Amino acid sequence: MPDIAGDGPEEQPLFSERPDWTDVTPVPQYEGYNPIAPIFYTPQYYFRGIVKTNEKSERVLELTEAIIRLNPAHYSAWQYRYHTLLAIKAPLDAELKLMDSLAVQFLKTYQVWHHRRLILTAIYSPPPSNASGLNDPTATTSSSAKSKPSPESQAAARTELAFITRVLMVDAKNYHTWSYRQWLLAFFDDVHLWEGELGFVERLLEEDVRNNSAWHHRFFVVFGRGQLQGEEDRVAVLKRELSYTKDQIALAPNNASAWNYLRGILERTGTSFSNLRSFVEPYTKTHEDRLGDEEILDLENPAPSAEAELPCVAALEFLADIYEKDAVSKSVEIWKRLANELDTMRKKYWEYRIKEALKDVPVQS
Amino acid sequence: MTSSSQLLIPLHVRYIQSLGENKDDLTYHLTAHLRMNAVYWGLTALCIMDHKDALSKDETIEYVMSCWVDEAGAFGPHPDHDPHLLPTLSAIQILVIHDALDRIDVPRVTKFILSLQQPSGVFAGDQFGEIDTRFLYSAVNALSLLDQLHQLDVEKTVSYIKQCKNFDGGFGAVIGAESHAAQVWVCTAALAILDRLDVIDQDTLAWWLAERQLPNGGLNGRPQKLEDVCYSFWVLSSLSVLRKVSWIDADKLTSFILSAQDTENGGIADRPGDLPDVFHTIFGVAGLSLLGYPGLVDIDPVYCMPANLIESKGLRKGWEALPRKAS
Numbered sequence: 057m058p059d060i061a062g063d064g065p066e067e068q069p070l071f072s073e074r075p076d077w078t079d080v081t082p083v084p085q086y087e088g089y090n091p092i093a094p095i096f097y098t099p100q101y102y103f104r105g106i107v108k109t110n111e112k113s114e115r116v117l118e119l120t121e122a123i124i125r126l127n128p129a130h131y132s133a134w135q136y137r138y139h140t141l142l143a144i145k146a147p148l149d150a151e152l153k154l155m156d157s158l159a160v161q162f163l164k165t166y167q168v169w170h171h172r173r174l175i176l177t178a179i180y181s182p183p184p185s186n187a188s189g190l191n192d193p194t195a196t197t198s199s200s201a202k203s204k205p206s207p208e209s210q211a212a213a214r215t216e217l218a219f220i221t222r223v224l225m226v227d228a229k230n231y232h233t234w235s236y237r238q239w240l241l242a243f244f245d246d247v248h249l250w251e252g253e254l255g256f257v258e259r260l261l262e263e264d265v266r267n268n269s270a271w272h273h274r275f276f277v278v279f280g281r282g283q284l285q286g287e288e289d290r291v292a293v294l295k296r297e298l299s300y301t302k303d304q305i306a307l308a309p310n311n312a313s314a315w316n317y318l319r320g321i322l323e324r325t326g327t328s329f330s331n332l333r334s335f336v337e338p339y340t341k342t343h344e345d346r347l348g349d350e351e352i353l354d355l356e357n358p359a360p361s362a363e364a365e366l367p368c369v370a371a372l373e374f375l376a377d378i379y380e381k382d383a384v385s386k387s388v389e390i391w392k393r394l395a396n397e398l399d400t401m402r403k404k405y406w407e408y409r410i411k412e413a414l415k416d417v418p419v420q421s
Numbered sequence: 422m423t424s425s426s427q428l429l430i431p432l433h434v435r436y437i438q439s440l441g442e443n444k445d446d447l448t449y450h451l452t453a454h455l456r457m458n459a460v461y462w463g464l465t466a467l468c469i470m471d472h473k474d475a476l477s478k479d480e481t482i483e484y485v486m487s488c489w490v491d492e493a494g495a496f497g498p499h500p501d502h503d504p505h506l507l508p509t510l511s512a513i514q515i516l517v518i519h520d521a522l523d524r525i526d527v528p529r530v531t532k533f534i535l536s537l538q539q540p541s542g543v544f545a546g547d548q549f550g551e552i553d554t555r556f557l558y559s560a561v562n563a564l565s566l567l568d569q570l571h572q573l574d575v576e577k578t579v580s581y582i583k584q585c586k587n588f589d590g591g592f593g594a595v596i597g598a599e600s601h602a603a604q605v606w607v608c609t610a611a612l613a614i615l616d617r618l619d620v621i622d623q624d625t626l627a628w629w630l631a632e633r634q635l636p637n638g639g640l641n642g643r644p645q646k647l648e649d650v651c652y653s654f655w656v657l658s659s660l661s662v663l664r665k666v667s668w669i670d671a672d673k674l675t676s677f678i679l680s681a682q683d684t685e686n687g688g689i690a691d692r693p694g695d696l697p698d699v700f701h702t703i704f705g706v707a708g709l710s711l712l713g714y715p716g717l718v719d720i721d722p723v724y725c726m727p728a729n730l731i732e733s734k735g736l737r738k739g740w741e742a743l744p745r746k747a748s
Contacts, residue, residue: 100450104501127451132503135549170551229646235598242597268644272599275588281597312632312644320588404667405631 436687542581638673653708
């Protein structure tokens with residue numbers, strides 16, 4: 057990975073060799089112990105030195121950057137850096153640029169992303185009046201009234217979103233990155249930003265239709281937090297979402313994320329599963345069985361492609377759930393097939409479904 | 422690294438014992454920020470393998486107390502590191518295991534923990550402000566072990582978890598975040614401690630958890646991701662709380678965990694062929710314990726601590742693991 061921000065630690069002299077650090081007493085970690093690789097330990101010893109004197113200066117930024125590059129999970133260094141940035145009124149947009157390079161190198165570290173949140177909050181919103189100093193934009197209690205986003209902050213939001221998109225190109229399922237994107241959208245809470253998300257999700261699902269994070273984000277944008285922005289006609293929204301999801305299932309039927317999404321939108325909108333019966337049925341058969349069926353082109357119910365692996369377990373599961381209401385014996389038949397043949401790993405689960413369903417069967421009088 | 426069909430207990434005990442020995446190792450320094458967690462993981466693994474005394478009790482307690490940050494009334498992960506909720510929980514757990522809870526200033530630690538609760542009900546990890554349901558669980562667990570749960574605003578805490586419930590029945594790190602098995606566990610276990618399992622759509626969540634099992638027997642953390650030994654704990658313990666452990670194919674998962682052992686140097690890795698670490702060692706062993714693997718000690722899936730210890734403190738909740746096999 058190219059070191060976008062410039063010098064790595066190997067190119068700089070040791071802190072112990074630098075004249076501008078002679079006034080600080082390094083505090084070693086372990087008494088009477090000689091480390092084999094002193095170059096790595098010295099920045100941390102100097103860190104302990106400046107913490108003791110509570111120094112907040114430019115060189116502290118240099119020091120904390122050195123530590124963070126070595127060990128991005130060193131959360132004390134991050135905290136101290138943040139307080140230093142504020143204390144010396146350092147240019148925070150420059151800090152963001154530095155964070156750009158680190159975020160890609162250290163994708164799976166919580167601190168990189170949290171620091172970014174703090175910096176953005178420091179730049180674009182005043183401290184909250186309930187003064188906890190901590191950032192929780194998902195708080196249900198209403199925070200101090202948010203001012204309308206300025207053109208500057210709108211531009212910043214777009215730049216940030218573009219940055220997150222680039223990071224997702226490196227690791228499309230990174231949990232922190234997605235969580236940060238959600239936070240960013242809620243933080244700026246700009247209807248135009250929300251609107252752009254559908255297209256964004258679709259691009260990602262084109263790359264990988266099995267990206268569970270992207271499906272989850274779609275739900276978040278359409279039915280979750282994003283629902284507060286625009287999209288008054290919920291009937292049209294449901295129609296659109298059903299159509300999109302069915303198309304993706306047709307492309308790759310054995311995709312748990314798409315089926316979970318389908319169930320999610322039906323449940324959220326109170327739509328009966330049985331509405332999907334004509335769509336689901338072809339996916340529950342083998343290709344041979346389907347040969348006998350009439351080939352009617354039904355745009356509302358895209359059929360499985362010739363390459364699809366059939367029958368699709370998730371489709372059978374779905375059909376069994378449809379039958380459970382008024383044709384439970386058909387559900388039991390499907391569950392038996394799943395338990396004994398098609399999804400034997402979860403045999404006990406399917407047996408549970410059979411047992412539960414038969415429990416509820418009313419006794420004939 | 423050849424795979425094995427048995428849990429190589431003496432080898433793993435030796436592995437855990439060796440972890441603190443190599444202070445020359447760069448890795449040792451770079452992991453100082455989670456040293457307290459690592460000690461807890463190692464100790465718990467030893468307990469479950471019935472070798473609790475393999476690490477010195479006195480040295481361990483001394484280490485824990487050396488991480489006490491008096492200004493804050495809490496523990497850091499390592500001497501002279503800032504205090505944080507995660508190492509504070511691990512410190513409490515270690516002291517409980519060693520029956521040394523009297524070393525803790527309970528009112529001050531309680532104050533520290535409660536101070537981290539946000540208006541929304543979630544907890545921050547420290548003054549840095551990162552929020553996550555992991556911290557919510559840590560707070561609930563810690564307060565419970567300190568017998569200070571009555572000081573918690575339970576309604577507020579539970580209401581946050583409720584809002585984290587996703588369309589697939591799972592839970593994420595914060596409201597709106599994707600369902601993830603580790604976050605499912607922290608939310609489920611926190612609800613178990615607070616006697617609020619009613620928040621969960623139990624059948625749906627248990628099914629989602631069962632779906633984590635891949636054809637190779639291993640478990641993943643979210644749909645269409647890779648298997649990893651640590652999910653053996655997150656997923657299984659959640660299923661134990663929901664009383665549905667049988668929904669996982671035990672034989673296949675057992676084989677998978679055993680195949681991730683380092684048969685030369687000990688320890689368990691995230692998947693076969695990778696290097697081991699103490700994190701995957703505890704969670705692999707804990708998973709095997711919940712599956713009834715012979716010769717292991719029972720683990721409490723809510724607290725991730727020895728079950729009889731939790732029971733003796735009157736903290737056991739309604740969970741079910743698979744019965745222990747004779748051999």
